[in-house]
Amino acid sequence: xxxxxxxxxxxxxxxxxRDRVAALGLALLLLLSAVAxxxxxxxxxxxxxxxxxxxxxVDHEFESQPERHPHRMVHYGHFVFxxxxxxxxxxxxxxxxxxxxxxxxxxxxxxxxxxDVRQSSLLLRFGQLTPAFVLxxxxxxxxxxxxxxxxxxxxxxxxxxxxxxxxIRPWQLVAGKVLALSGVAALALLPAWLALxxxxxxxxxxxxxxxxxxxxxxxxxxxxxxxxVALSACLARARDALVALLAVWSLGVVLLPRWAPExxxxxLALPTRFExxxxxxxxxxxxxxxxxxxxxxxxxxxxxxxxxxxxxxVEDLPVNYKGLVGMEGERLSSALFARYAHASFERQAAQLQxxxxxxxxxxxxxxxxxxxxxxxxxxxxxxxxxxxxxxxxYQLVQSLNRLxxxxxxxxxxxxxxxxxxxxxxxxxxxxFEYEPVPPAEALQRAAPAAVVLLSWLAALMGALALxxxxxxxxxx
Numbered sequence: 059x060x061x062x063x064x065x066x067x068x069x070x071x072x073x074x075x076r077d078r079v080a081a082l083g084l085a086l087l088l089l090l091s092a093v094a095x096x097x098x099x100x101x102x103x104x105x106x107x108x109x110x111x112x113x114x115x116v117d118h119e120f121e122s123q124p125e126r127h128p129h130r131m132v133h134y135g136h137f138v139f140x141x142x143x144x145x146x147x148x149x150x151x152x153x154x155x156x157x158x159x160x161x162x163x164x165x166x167x168x169x170x171x172x173x174d175v176r177q178s179s180l181l182l183r184f185g186q187l188t189p190a191f192v193l194x195x196x197x198x199x200x201x202x203x204x205x206x207x208x209x210x211x212x213x214x215x216x217x218x219x220x221x222x223x224x225x226i227r228p229w230q231l232v233a234g235k236v237l238a239l240s241g242v243a244a245l246a247l248l249p250a251w252l253a254l255x256x257x258x259x260x261x262x263x264x265x266x267x268x269x270x271x272x273x274x275x276x277x278x279x280x281x282x283x284x285x286x287v288a289l290s291a292c293l294a295r296a297r298d299a300l301v302a303l304l305a306v307w308s309l310g311v312v313l314l315p316r317w318a319p320e321x322x323x324x325x326l327a328l329p330t331r332f333e334x335x336x337x338x339x340x341x342x343x344x345x346x347x348x349x350x351x352x353x354x355x356x357x358x359x360x361x362x363x364x365x366x367x368x369x370x371x372v373e374d375l376p377v378n379y380k381g382l383v384g385m386e387g388e389r390l391s392s393a394l395f396a397r398y399a400h401a402s403f404e405r406q407a408a409q410l411q412x413x414x415x416x417x418x419x420x421x422x423x424x425x426x427x428x429x430x431x432x433x434x435x436x437x438x439x440x441x442x443x444x445x446x447x448x449x450x451x452y453q454l455v456q457s458l459n460r461l462x463x464x465x466x467x468x469x470x471x472x473x474x475x476x477x478x479x480x481x482x483x484x485x486x487x488x489x490f491e492y493e494p495v496p497p498a499e500a501l502q503r504a505a506p507a508a509v510v511l512l513s514w515l516a517a518l519m520g521a522l523a524l525x526x527x528x529x530x531x532x533x534x
Contacts, residue, residue, distance in 0.1 A: 062226060066234025070208070071241065080204050084242065087200050091192045091249040095147070098188045099253070102147040109139040109158065113490075120488040125478040128462040129384065132455050135163035138490045140170070140443045143434030144261035148253065148271060149190035151435025160444070162451035164388060164458075167395035169331075170444065189250045190429055193275050194422055195311055197246045198282045202303045204242055205286040207296030208235040209529065214295055232526045235287045243279035250275060264497040270432045270504060277511050278425045284518040291525040310420040318416040318423065322409040328402065338398055345390050348383045359386055373468055380471055381463025385456055392452050399448070403441050410437065417510045424510035431504040438503060439495050450490045457487060 074080045116137040123131065140158040157170030209232070212218040221231060254268045286303060293299045329337070346355030363382060364370065372379040410427075417424035430436035462471070465479045495503075 062230045063234045063237060066226075066231060067237040067241065070235060070238035074204060074238075074242070083200055083203060084245065087192070087196060087246055088249060090187075090196065091189060091246065094187050094189045094192050095249050095253040098150070099147040102142055102144075106142045109141065112137070113139045117488040121485045123481060123484065125481050127477050128381075128458040128465070128479060128483075129164075131484055132164035132384075132458045135161055136451075136454065136488055137161055138447050138450065140440075141492050141494075143439070143494060144257055144263040145267060145271065145433035146435050147257070148188065148250065149429045149433040149435055150188055151430035151433060152437055152440055153435050156440045160447045160451075162447065162454065164384075164455045165391055167392070167399065167448060167451070170440075189253065190426075190433075193247065193250060193278070194425060194429075197243070197279055198307055198311060200246065201239060201243060201279065201282045201286055202300070202307060205235070205239040205283065206290055206300040206303050208239065208287050209291040210293050210296040210299045211290075228526050228529045232287060232291060232522065232529070235290075236283055236522070239283040239286060240280060243283055244276070247272075247275060247279060264500075266497050267432045267434075267500060270501065271429060274425060274428045274432070274504075274508070274511070277515065278421070281421060281511070281514055281518055284515070284522050288518065288522040288525045291522075291529045311422050314416060314420040315422055315426075318413050318420070319409075322412040325412065326405055326409050328405055328409075334398060334402075338394065341394055342391060345394070348387045356383065356386075359383070375468065377463045378466050378468045378471055379463075380468060381459050381461070381466070384459040384462060388452070388455050388459060392448075396448065399444065403437075403444075406437060414506065414510075417507065418513075421511055421514045424507040424514075428504045428507035428511070431500050431507070434494055434500065436503070442495060443492055446492055447490065454487055458484070 074084075120134070120136050123134065126134070138160050140153075140160075142153070146153060159171050161168045161171075207214075209218070212221065212231075218231075222228065251272055254272055257263050258265055258268050285306070286299075289302055289306075290296070290299045293302065347353045348356050360372065360379075363375070363379065364372070367375055367377075369375055375382075413423060414427065417427070427436070431438070461479060461483055465483070466477050471477050
C-alpha cells in the first residue's frame with residue numbers, strides 16, 4: 059500500500075516536471091527565495107554593523123565630554139540603538155515600523171525613531187522581500203497553481219475511474235497526491251531551511267527557535283497541500299478548483315490579514331502622539347514645579363529633607379539640595395512616563411489579542427505571530443528594548459543628579475558654566491546592554507499560534523478524510 063502511494067506521488071512529480079510552466083514557476087520561486095535569504099541577511103548584517111558602530115561612537119562621545127556641570131550632562135543626553143536578532147534576517151517583523159534609535163535625556167521619555175518604513179517609499183508598506191514574505195504569500199500561490207487539478211484533472215480526463223477500477227483505493231490516491239504536493243512544498247522551503255542551518259552554525263541563534271521556525275513554515279505549507287487536494291477532490295473541474303483556491307488565497311492571505319489589523323485599531327484606537335504629549339504635559343504641571351519655592355509639593359519635600367538631616371536651612375545640608383530636587387523631579391516624571399508607556403503597550407497588546415481571533419479564519423496570522431516571536435521581532439521584543447532603555451536612561455540621569463548632590467556645594471551652585479566636575483565621573487556610564495527575550499519565553503509566546511496552526515491541521519485532515527470518502531462514493 060505504501061508502494062502504491064509512493065508510485066502515485068512519483069507519477070505526479072513526473073507530470074509536473076514535464077509541465078514547463080510548473081517547472082518554471084518552481085524555479086522562479088526557488089530563485090526568489092534564495093535571493094530573499096541572501097539580501098535579507100546582507101541587509102541585517104549591514105544594519106547590525108552600522109548600529110554597533112554608531113553605538114560605539116556615541117558611547118565614546120558621551121564619555122569624552124570635558125569637565126561639565128552634571129545637569130548639563132543630563133541635558134546633553136545619549137543615544138542607544140536596538141541590536142538586531144540573528145533571526146531577523148528571516149522575518150523582520152515589526153522592526154521596520156517601530157524604529158531602532160532612542161535618544162535618552164533627562165525629564166523626557168522619547169519614542170524610537172528612524173523606522174525603515176518612514177525612511178522609505180510607501181511601497182515598503184505592501185511587504186518586504188524577505189524569506190518570510192516569500193513563504194507566507196508566494197509559496198501557497200505556487201502550490202495552488204501546481205496542485206489545483208490533482209484530483210479534478212483525473213476526474214475530467216476519466217482516469218479516476220480507471221485507477222479505482224485497477225484496485226487503487228481512494229485514500230491511496232489522495233495520499234499520493236498529498237505526498238507529491240508536500241514534496242513540492244518541501245522543495246520550496248529548501249532555501250529557507252538551508253539559511254536556518256547556516257544561521258545555526260554561524261551565529262548565536264537559539265537552536266530551538268531555529269527548529270520552531272523550520273517546523274512552523276513546514277506546517278504552514280502542509281496546510282495548503284492538504285487544503286488544495288481536499289478542494290480538488292470535491293470539485294468536478296480543475297478550473298473550478300483553481301478559481302475557488304485563488305479566492306481562498308486572496309481572502310485568507312491578502313485581504314483578511316490587512317483588514318483585521320485595521321478593525322482592531324478602530325475598535326481599540328491608540329491616542330495620537332499629540333494627545334499623549336498634551337496629557338503628559340498637563341500631569342507634569344500638576345506634579346509640581348521644582349523651581350517655585352512656594353510649590354506645595356516641593357515645599358513639603360524641602361521640609362522632609364530638612365527634617366531627615368536635622369537642619370533648619372537647605373544651605374546647612376551636607377549635600378546639594380538642588381541635586382536632591384533633580385532626583386525627586388526625575389523620579390516623579392519617570393513614573394509618569396512609565397505609566398503612559400505601559401498603558402500604550404497594553405493597549406497594543408489588546409489589539410493583538412483581537413487580531414489573534416482572526417487567526418481561526420486565516421492561519422497566516424497565527425504563522426506570523428509564531429514567526430515573529432521565534433525571530434525576536436515581535437511587539438514584545440520591541441517593548442522589552444524600550445523598557446530596558448528607559449531603565450538605563452533613568453539610572454544614567456539619576457547618577458548625574460547624584461553627582462550634583464554630592465560633588466557640588468549648594469551655595470556655589472548658581473551657574474552650570476562656572477561649576478564643573480571632572481570628566482572621569484561619567485566615564486563608563488554610557489554602556490547599554492540589551493538582554494533579548496530568552497528562548498523559553500519566546501517559545502511560550504509562540505505556543506498559542508502553534509495551537510491554532512495544529513487545530514487547522516486537524517480540521518483540514520478531517521476535511522480531506524471526508525472528501526476522500528465522498529470521492530470513493532461518487533465514482534462507484
